[in-house]
Amino acid sequence: MKIINYNLIIIALLFVVGCSKKENNNQSQKENMENIQVSDYGVTAKDDSIKKYTLTNKNGMKLEVINFGGIITSLTAPDKNGKYEDVVLGFTKPEDYFNGNPYYFGALIGRYGNRIANAKFALEGKTYNIDKNDGPNSLHGGKEGFHTKFWNIEPVKDAKFPTLKLTYTSADGEEGYPGKLSVTVLYTLTDDNALEISYEATTDKATVVNLTQHSYFNLSGNFAKTITDHELQINADKFLPVNExxxxxxxQKAVKGSPFDFTVSKPIGKDINSDDDQLKKGKGYDHNWILNGSGMRNIAKVYHPQSGRVMEVLTDEPGVQFYSGNFLDGKFDTKTGGKNEFRTGFCLETQHFPDSPNQPSFPSTELKPGQKYQAKTIYKFSVKK
Structure with a gap:
């Protein structure tokens, strides 16, 4: 009579299953690495070589990122006919990114996204004067903010989808900000046609942090066309009025009954030219909406009827700056021909509120030693036929 050792059989089966999972994981990691290509992009005036990283998902969607400014130079998305086209504005010449990037096309923004009044703030009893690069105010971290820095980029080998890890260390006192700030950003291109952006930061001294991504979108795929025909919905009942x-x-003003009401989807151009004091100050929309809810949630949706492209925005941030491209001035060629004219791109910059360091009623942007700054935003693309 044979005695069957079931324990040995179970151990053997577990070993086979474990090996199979490991092989699948290794295969997935191998495919991810194959879907990240590195190439030469350009050379700065200081003779620094810039690299471009191209990520491709299983559908053929592509994301292109350079290590200067962490800039997204291209992002494709399908239309209702399945045609993939670039949907983010950018320059045709690499040197235009290196020589100031006046529109912040595609850049990572820090230390502080948006504006800080009079380019100063107080923290723990000390006043800090930061770079004044927007009239009396500081904008997007100053003239030499994160959008002008060289980021270390490396592909993430064990990621489920093609992922880039970007790191930068901002020295204590850089652009006037206190503390040595260590920043990590992940760009992930998923197989459901989403760009996921994850932010982390730590400091050795109390500071303020408000990171964001400054890509301009035009879902038509033609960057010479205005974005006023795009239909926008923002999940926010209030916005922040601004001064001159x-x-x-x-x-914190209710949007109901005003041109700032996007609680129900409507064309961006429907009310943009209304006789409204706030629209006149911003030359259109350039305001922060106070998002409903908390945690990771769907906060905005954009639909372009002609192409059928849809972009959803998810974030765990409290606010979003909707900017309708009011300062684009036609000085540069677009990637699709024509010029980057007035309102040919829009931004949905997820973030904490502008000028929070000077406004105690706003959610705090302070970061102290031992704490970790964390935020995440997803731009997800689909098609409505």
């Missing part, structure tokens, strides 16, 4: 220099007044 676009600094929030501190009021």
């Amino acid at each position: 220099t676009l600094i929030p007044t501190g009021e």
Whole structure:
């Protein structure tokens, strides 16, 4: 009579299953690495070589990123006929990114996204004067903010989808900000046609942090066309009115009954030329909406009827700056021909509120030693036929 050792059989089966999972994981990691290509992009005036990283998902969607400014130079998405086209504005010449990037096309923004009034703030009893690069105010971290820095980029080998890890260390006192700030950003291109952006930061001294991504979108795929025909919905019942220099007044105003009501989807151009004091100050929309809810949630949706493209925005941030491209001035060629004219791109910059360091009623942007700054935003693309 044979005695069957079931324990040995179970151990053997577990070993086979474990090996199979490991092989699948290794295969997935191998495919991810194959879907990340590195190439030469350009050379700066200081003779620094810039690299471009191209990520491709299983559908053929592509994301292109350079290590200067962490800039997204291209992102494709399908239309209702399945045609993939670039949907983010950018320059045709690499040197235009290196020589100031006046529109912040595609850049990572820090230390502080948006504006800080009078380019100063107080923290733990000390006043800090930061770079004044927007009239009396500081904008997007100053003239030499994160959008001008060289980021270390490396592909993430064990990621489920093609992922880039970007790191940068901002020295204590850089652009006037206190503390040595260590920043990590992940760009992930998923197989459901989503760009996921994850932010982390730590400091050795109390500071303020408000990171964001400054890509301009035009879902038509033709960057010479205006975005006023795009239909936008924002999940927000209130927005922040601004003064003449676009600094929030501190009021949190209901959008109902105003041109700022996007609680129900409507064309961006429907009310943009209304006789409204806030629209006149911003030359259109350039305001922060106070998002409903908390945690990771769907906060905005954009639909372009002609192409059928849809972009959903998810974030765990409290606010989003909707900017309708009011300062694009036609000085540069687009990637699809024509010029980057007035309102040919829009931004949905997820973030904390502008001027929070000077406005105690706003959610705090302070970061102290031992704490970790974390935020995440997803731009997800689909098609409506």
